[in-house]
Amino acid sequence: MLIKEVPDAECRELLAKASIGRLGCSLDDQPYVVPLCIAYEPGYLYFFSTLGKKIEWMRTNPKVCVQIDDINGRSAWVSVLANGHYQELEEPRFTDERNHARKLLEKQHLWWLNALAERRTQLPDQAITPIFFRMQIDSISGLRGVSEGE
Amino acid sequence: MLIKEVPDAECRELLAKASIGRLGCSLDDQPYVVPLCIAYEPGYLYFFSTLGKKIEWMRTNPKVCVQIDDINGRSAWVSVLANGHYQELEEPRFTDERNHARKLLEKQHLWWLNALAERRTQLPDQAITPIFFRMQIDSISGLRGVSEGE
Numbered sequence: 001m002l003i004k005e006v007p008d009a010e011c012r013e014l015l016a017k018a019s020i021g022r023l024g025c026s027l028d029d030q031p032y033v034v035p036l037c038i039a040y041e042p043g044y045l046y047f048f049s050t051l052g053k054k055i056e057w058m059r060t061n062p063k064v065c066v067q068i069d070d071i072n073g074r075s076a077w078v079s080v081l082a083n084g085h086y087q088e089l090e091e092p093r094f095t096d097e098r099n100h101a102r103k104l105l106e107k108q109h110l111w112w113l114n115a116l117a118e119r120r121t122q123l124p125d126q127a128i129t130p131i132f133f134r135m136q137i138d139s140i141s142g143l144r145g146v147s148e149g150e
Numbered sequence: 151m152l153i154k155e156v157p158d159a160e161c162r163e164l165l166a167k168a169s170i171g172r173l174g175c176s177l178d179d180q181p182y183v184v185p186l187c188i189a190y191e192p193g194y195l196y197f198f199s200t201l202g203k204k205i206e207w208m209r210t211n212p213k214v215c216v217q218i219d220d221i222n223g224r225s226a227w228v229s230v231l232a233n234g235h236y237q238e239l240e241e242p243r244f245t246d247e248r249n250h251a252r253k254l255l256e257k258q259h260l261w262w263l264n265a266l267a268e269r270r271t272q273l274p275d276q277a278i279t280p281i282f283f284r285m286q287i288d289s290i291s292g293l294r295g296v297s298e299g300e
Binding site for chain 2: 026028030063071
């Protein structure tokens with residue numbers, strides 16, 4: 001098996017196709033990884049989440065990364081890593097961006113947003129109000145495992 | 151959908167069943183996430199890798215985490231996070247532990263270890279000599295998405 005770099009354009013295609021990414025953040029050099037729904041457009045990855053440890057950490061240290069992969073077996077895997085900075089889409093400063101994020105994420109993840117909204121009407125708890133945020137992408141790289149014969 | 155904590159014993163079962171985990175490490179508070187083959191036994195997760203950025207980073211900052219998940223759709227997902235410390239199983243100090251790691255990892259990942267070995271005989275390059283390491287687990291936690299009716 002050989003490990004090859006994935007061209008930049010293909011990394012972006014893979015990010016655009018992915019619906020789940022693993023978000024990495026860190027505080028005091030303790031890393032933290034969590035799976036999240038994602039939506040890509042050039043320059044940005046969009047997310048939503050309820051308030052919790054990851055949001056608190058990213059507010060303190062905005063350096064984040066997102067890893068996606070497609071692992072089908074021995075020599076058929078690809079992994080893409082995007083590095084960037086956390087931007088919380090709070091209102092009113094980022095109302096337009098927040099609405100844009102919601103529209104992008106609804107295409108793939110409407111059920112989840114609805115679930116949060118339903119839950120909110122039952123239990124009016126700030127902790128389950130969705131927070132929209134994005135990662136401003138600074139760099140993207142990818143690796144692929146390839147059989148020797150290919 | 152409700153989000154519930156996964157009991158400790160079940161987190162350990164899920165780690166034992168998983169064959170791929172996302173390893174998180176960080177340097178100067180820049181997080182880095184990479185998918186890796188894993189093998190669990192109580193107290194430790196075992197790995198192998200070729201030399202590269204993640205190994206260099208973990209040698210500098212041994213705080214690491216491993217995230218595994220099983221995401222089947224709307225309300226059927228579970229995610230487990232283990233936090234711990236990097237220990238490189240270098241020889242001769244950790245020869246026994248290294249052999250133990252190899253045996254555990256061979257059960258699920260023999261093809262990959264063989265691929266590295268084959269590649270090494272073709273190109274005698276230190277960079278593709280596998281490095282075995284383990285994470286000494288300090289804490290484990292897990293979350294699960296559950297339909298409201300369940």
